[in-house]
Amino acid sequence: MELRHLRYFCAVAEDGHMTRAAERVGIAQPALSQQIRGLEEELGVQLFDRIGRGLVLNEAGRLFLDEAHDLLRRVERAATTAREAGRGEVGRLRVGFTASTCFNPAVTRVLKSFCEAWPRVELVLEEGRSSLLQAALEGGRLDAAFLRPPLSSTDNLDFVLVATEPMVVALPAGHRLDGRRSLALEELRDEAFILYPRATGPGLSENVVAACQKAGFAPRVAQQTPQLATTVNLVAAAMGIAIVPDCMRQLRPNSVRYVPLRDGSLQAEFGLAWKRQDQSRAVHHLIRTASPSS
Structure with a gap:
């Protein structure tokens, strides 16, 4: 029949x-x-x-x-x-993000705009480390992810830059530099630094170390943390200072002071990554929504 x-x-x-x-x-x-x-x-x-x-x-x-x-x-x-x-009008989209990118208002803007434009596409969100999110993208478990460059591999992934923000110095409240309106990197040469390892935040730690070396000193690393949110918590515990993306100001506002860097040379970027061969229209809708020109 x-x-x-x-x-x-x-x-x-x-x-x-x-x-x-x-x-x-x-x-x-x-x-x-x-x-x-x-x-x-x-x-x-x-x-x-x-x-x-x-x-x-x-x-x-x-x-x-x-x-x-x-x-x-x-x-x-x-x-x-x-x-x-x-046509990408219905379905499910699995989107990953790192712990730090979710604090950036650009991520909120992208997700809000996407949900308004495509209300019948279900967003399934997953937080994770950059390396794990990239592996999930390449393995097909995620459709897209908000990550900070550089990617560990670009053989199978494409990337569009979503936003750039300044890096700021995170100090424990009551620190000797608390109250300063801005700081130069060389003023931090005697401080204990809290850094996040490459496996979690590829690019950010390397950029901080390179900028310090350019300023004439090698940072003394007191602690390494698994993610940026943990870094700020250790700063609040007065275990050292850190240089973090500006969006992290939302964490520990009563116990951590955030001071801009004077020359503004250190910048943190993040964007949206997806599998190069992905033909999903819903993914393409998210890419267009995330693109700065959209």
């Missing part, structure tokens, strides 16, 4: 006349009569009572008509859903 058999049957049942039904479905009347007889033979039951030149549904036919209509409606809904998914 094929869907066309159901459509033919419904047309005959609704018109009660083989010739009119044949004109409606666009086939010859003898061919339609043959299709209906074949359907009845397949089911092993007559669906119509033949009265003169007309056809009247019997009890079996009336029950079968209800089920046929329901099945055809479900098939149409399935086809509509498939077409909408192909």
Whole structure:
């Protein structure tokens, strides 16, 4: 039994006349009569009572008509859903983000704009370390992720820059430099630094160390932390100072002071990464939403 058999049957049942039904479905009347007889033979039951030149549904036919209509409606809904998914209008999008990028208002803007534009696409969010998020992208477990460059590998991933923000000095409240409006890097040469290792924040730690070396000193690293949020917590505990993205100001506002760097040379970037071969329209919608030019 094929869907066309159901459509033919419904047309005959609704018109009660083989010739009119044949004109409606666009086939010859003898061919339609043959299709209906074949359907009845397949089911092993007559669906119509033949009265003169007309056809009247019997009890079996009336029950079968209800089920046929329901099945055809479900098939149409399935086809509509498939077409909408192909256009990226419905479905599910798995998006990752690092602990620090979620504090940036640009991420909030992108997610809010995407949900407003594509309300029937479900966003499934996952927080993780950069290295793990990249592995999840390449393995197909995530569709996109907000990451800080550089990526450990760009063989299979594409990337669009979303935002750039200054790095600031995080000091424990009551620190000798507390109250300063800005600081030069060389003023930090005697401080104990709290850094985040490359496995968690690729690029940021290296940039901080390189900037300090350019300023004439190698930073004395007192602690390494698994993520930026932990770094700020250790600063609050007066275990050292840190240089973090400006968006981290939202953490520990009563126990940590954030002071801009004077020359503004240290910048933190982040963007959206996705698998290069991904043809999903929903992913492309998110990319366009995240692009600064959008």
